[in-house]
Amino acid sequence: MLGYDDVSVGDNLPGLTTRLRRIDLVMYAGASGDYNPIHWNERMAKAVGLPDVIAHGMLTMATACRIVTEWVGDPGAISSYEARFSRPVVVPDDDEGTEVRIEGQVAEKLSGGRVVVDITATSGDEQVLKHVRAVALLRL
Amino acid sequence: MALNPAFVGKEYPSSPPYLVGREHIRDYATAIGDHNPVFHNVDAARELGYPDLVAPPTFAFTLTMKAIAMAMFDPDLGLDYGRVVHGEQHFDYERPICAGDELTVGAVVADIHTAGRNEFVTTRSSVTTVAGELVVTTREVIVSRGTAGTGA
Numbered sequence: 001m002l003g004y005d006d007v008s009v010g011d012n013l014p015g016l017t018t019r020l021r022r023i024d025l026v027m028y029a030g031a032s033g034d035y036n037p038i039h040w041n042e043r044m045a046k047a048v049g050l051p052d053v054i055a056h057g058m059l060t061m062a063t064a065c066r067i068v069t070e071w072v073g074d075p076g077a078i079s080s081y082e083a084r085f086s087r088p089v090v091v092p093d094d095d096e097g098t099e100v101r102i103e104g105q106v107a108e109k110l111s112g113g114r115v116v117v118d119i120t121a122t123s124g125d126e127q128v129l130k131h132v133r134a135v136a137l138l139r140l
Numbered sequence: 141m142a143l144n145p146a147f148v149g150k151e152y153p154s155s156p157p158y159l160v161g162r163e164h165i166r167d168y169a170t171a172i173g174d175h176n177p178v179f180h181n182v183d184a185a186r187e188l189g190y191p192d193l194v195a196p197p198t199f200a201f202t203l204t205m206k207a208i209a210m211a212m213f214d215p216d217l218g219l220d221y222g223r224v225v226h227g228e229q230h231f232d233y234e235r236p237i238c239a240g241d242e243l244t245v246g247a248v249v250a251d252i253h254t255a256g257r258n259e260f261v262t263t264r265s266s267v268t269t270v271a272g273e274l275v276v277t278t279r280e281v282i283v284s285r286g287t288a289g290t291g292a
Binding site for chain 2: 001018024027028030031032033034036037038044047048049054056057058059061062063065066069070074075076078079080081082083084085088
């Protein structure tokens with residue numbers, strides 16, 4: 001597990017790039033219990049003014065958290081995590097899906113071994129999450 | 141239909157206890173593409189000092205969502221589920237959720253406000269063990285798209 005003294009403000013976390021496909025949305029719906037049809041039914045999505053089916057915001061948020069849990073080495077070390085869902089990730093009915101890029105940087109070191117990480121999640125040119133911030137408790 | 145502002149402050153009774161199972165944690169971790177062994181392998185979780193499999197941090201929402209849904213589906217609130225998107229999500233963890241935890245969720249409607257054509261419902265929920273230990277508190281903002289100022 002990562003130590004508090006091993007970390008400096010401005011450090012970049014290893015980023016990750018993933019693709020969200022329709023199958024990922026269906027799996028997330030089943031595992032999370034969120035069956036809102038805008039995440040799997042194109043007809044329903046368009047009826048409420050969306051361009052197509054969109055990914056669950058929580059799926060993107062869960063993916064973004066992974067860069068922190070893998071960097072820290074202990075997923076139980078996350079003491080807080082927050083995000084705003086600023087733009088929907090539109091997922092077309094094809095085999096390619098939509099690419100999402102996650103990056104993170106150490107923003108602040110707090111007392112008690114806590115470290116603040118600011119995260120960005122982008123798809124194309126758009127920030128799909130905003131104000132994404134995790135606080136992790138590192139080994140002292 | 142515009143949302144009913146009288147819902148601010150409304151508390152929903154705690155949910156029935158939910159027993160967190162290993163397979164649900166594994167299915168959830170697989171669905172978010174996370175193959176970290178502490179979510180899948182009991183020995184790996186125990187090596188880090190946990191009693192059983194650890195749930196990914198965002199797993200808590202699968203529990204709080206059910207409590208929030210009681211508010212969202214309350215016909216007197218006036219929410220059209222098809223127009224609902226998730227606006228914000230905040231988690232504060234006392235400790236991670238682990239397999240074997242028996243948890244209940246209490247939710248309260250903290251705020252309803254309008255910005256532009258959208259309406260925003262803020263809820264707060266707390267996840268506690270049946271023994272009364274606080275595990276996670278959350279705050280979530282649900283957006284009702286394009287419903288502000290529409291009818292009574």
